[in-house]
Amino acid sequence: MKLFTSEQILKIEEETIKIEKIHSLNLMERAAEALKSQIIEDYKNCEKVFIFCGNGNNGGDGFALARLLHYEFFNVKIFCDLENLNFKENAKINFNDLKKIKDISINDFSEVEKFKIDKNDLVIDALFGIGLNRKIEGKSGELVNILNEINAIKIAVDIPSGLFSDEITPDDFIIFKADKTVSFQFWKKAFLYPETGKFCGEIKILDIGLSHKIIDSEISRNFIIDDILIISIYKKRNDFSNKGNFGNSVIIAGSHGKIGAAVLATKAALRSGSGLIFTISPECGNFILQTSAPEAMFINGGENHITNIELPKNAVCGIGPGLGTDEETEKCVLNFLKNQTKPLVIDADALNIISKNKSILKSIPENSILTPHPKEFERLFGITQNSFDRTDLALKMAKELKLIIVLKDHHTQIITPQQDVFYNITGNSGMAKGGSGDVLTGILTSLLSQKYSSKNAAIFGVWLHGKAGDFAAEKSSKESLLPVDLIKKIGKVFKYIQD
Numbered sequence: 001m002k003l004f005t006s007e008q009i010l011k012i013e014e015e016t017i018k019i020e021k022i023h024s025l026n027l028m029e030r031a032a033e034a035l036k037s038q039i040i041e042d043y044k045n046c047e048k049v050f051i052f053c054g055n056g057n058n059g060g061d062g063f064a065l066a067r068l069l070h071y072e073f074f075n076v077k078i079f080c081d082l083e084n085l086n087f088k089e090n091a092k093i094n095f096n097d098l099k100k101i102k103d104i105s106i107n108d109f110s111e112v113e114k115f116k117i118d119k120n121d122l123v124i125d126a127l128f129g130i131g132l133n134r135k136i137e138g139k140s141g142e143l144v145n146i147l148n149e150i151n152a153i154k155i156a157v158d159i160p161s162g163l164f165s166d167e168i169t170p171d172d173f174i175i176f177k178a179d180k181t182v183s184f185q186f187w188k189k190a191f192l193y194p195e196t197g198k199f200c201g202e203i204k205i206l207d208i209g210l211s212h213k214i215i216d217s218e219i220s221r222n223f224i225i226d227d228i229l230i231i232s233i234y235k236k237r238n239d240f241s242n243k244g245n246f247g248n249s250v251i252i253a254g255s256h257g258k259i260g261a262a263v264l265a266t267k268a269a270l271r272s273g274s275g276l277i278f279t280i281s282p283e284c285g286n287f288i289l290q291t292s293a294p295e296a297m298f299i300n301g302g303e304n305h306i307t308n309i310e311l312p313k314n315a316v317c318g319i320g321p322g323l324g325t326d327e328e329t330e331k332c333v334l335n336f337l338k339n340q341t342k343p344l345v346i347d348a349d350a351l352n353i354i355s356k357n358k359s360i361l362k363s364i365p366e367n368s369i370l371t372p373h374p375k376e377f378e379r380l381f382g383i384t385q386n387s388f389d390r391t392d393l394a395l396k397m398a399k400e401l402k403l404i405i406v407l408k409d410h411h412t413q414i415i416t417p418q419q420d421v422f423y424n425i426t427g428n429s430g431m432a433k434g435g436s437g438d439v440l441t442g443i444l445t446s447l448l449s450q451k452y453s454s455k456n457a458a459i460f461g462v463w464l465h466g467k468a469g470d471f472a473a474e475k476s477s478k479e480s481l482l483p484v485d486l487i488k489k490i491g492k493v494f495k496y497i498q499d
């Protein structure tokens, strides 16, 4: 699914109106209908609904929603800035329609504190949408501050008021803090970054029937990884195949005390479809690896840490988990990196070693996949002001070095040398535990060995890893989720794609 700027969304809306020969009011009605259905689905037992409307089209959505919910027997109360009714056209039409309904009370923002709002009531923010272009101040600002203190179920229409949709919002802005954001047709960048996403709560995207023809022709370099993309990437296994057809994955990982990282990466590679798996690890891990992952072949790479890397034939390598940064390992890893020609997966301590020896970056084979978490990224490429800027820096580095950068986060980004950004929306905070990244390295190496392109291996692998995490969290809880549980769910994810 493409990710668009607010400017592009507006353009798509306008062109949809043109080619479908509808009035813009129809789109607002579609948006309100979709909102109404979602609210009925999620909160049908909720009694009172307090809707706060601005003067723009976001406010218009709020007025139209109020009318529709009223006809569904909800007790609706409307709030707007009665001292400054300066509506855009469609908001005005919907406001006037609403005034005809006697049972809906229309109140000024300043009256909010006169009402008793209960924790089971709905507070709906239709103040500002993607048209916000400055800080919320004055009466609206005071209102948002009051709403943020109220204990109720808080829903933002399209985007929490106060957030810019395409860029970082300054720290001093007043922003509505939603439990859920119900947004129209597209994800917005603001939902995907930690600084801004924290205001959005759960995200629900509603189809309001914008023209697919127009959406397809509108260019974007930013994408959400969705099921359609994954199904287009997934390669079905040929019945007449043998282990030679699915590549030789080589996991280079582990040191004394960190053999677990090698085990996790190895097991994840085994579960992700590779034909043969080799693990290069120090001798101290031999017994552990052979007993915990007997399908993999052990290659001795040293005594207590890796000092020597000898690859089997046709190796596709993932290097880094639990290697440690012993001087001998550092030398060995640098020497290894210098001499590779095929794309690699590079993670964890291999990234830390590169950070200390940045000149090696230029020797890394083109289209290798680097998987830094935010700290590792910082060590590699420097500090940025915020996570939006981090994406920009990663884009620059991916292009310069011809590498795929997987920026690991709640919404991990896959950044390509061609300057595309793919945002992942699977995964959950249960995965925020030591060892989850090792599992990802195993998955990515396995997919790369099966001849997925680097870009597709990264997109597919990151999505699969997160989806496995979601399946695992469904079963138990985020608190008790372990990286091994991710590995156990990889099979279920493949089944999900095949079905």
Ligand SMILES: NC(=O)C1=CN([C@@H]2O[C@H](COP(=O)(O)OP(=O)(O)OC[C@H]3O[C@@H](n4cnc5c(N)ncnc54)[C@H](O)[C@@H]3O)[C@@H](O)[C@H]2O)[C@@H](O)CC1
Pocket (backbone or CB within 6 Å): 010, 013, 014, 024, 027, 028, 031, 054, 055, 056, 057, 058, 059, 060, 061, 088, 127, 128, 129, 130, 131, 132, 133, 134, 135, 136, 137, 157, 158, 159, 184
């Ligand atoms: N364009 C369309 O056809 C549709 C738009 N929809 C809704 O329309 C919204 C966008 O509507 P608008 O473009 O009217 O934008 P908004 O409703 O976000 O309102 C923006 C208006 O407020 C002003 N403004 C911006 N920031 C302000 C601030 N901090 N303080 C005071 N005034 C401020 C702007 O100058 C503009 O007039 C979407 O988010 C969505 O909710 C939906 O109804 C679907 C259809």
Ligand SMILES: Nc1ncnc2c1ncn2[C@@H]1O[C@H](COP(=O)(O)OP(=O)(O)O)[C@@H](O)[C@H]1O
Pocket (backbone or CB within 6 Å): 348, 373, 408, 409, 410, 411, 412, 426, 427, 428, 429, 430, 431, 432, 433, 434, 435, 436, 437, 438, 440, 465
């Ligand atoms: N809150 C979260 N939501 C979604 N995914 C997460 C979250 N926290 C961590 N993850 C995922 O778990 C993995 C953690 O990787 P990393 O930090 O390298 O862990 P480790 O150091 O244990 O290998 C990444 O793929 C990351 O995207």
Ligand SMILES: [K+]
Pocket (backbone or CB within 6 Å): 058, 125, 126, 127, 128, 129, 156, 157, 158, 159, 160, 161
């Ligand atoms: K809003």
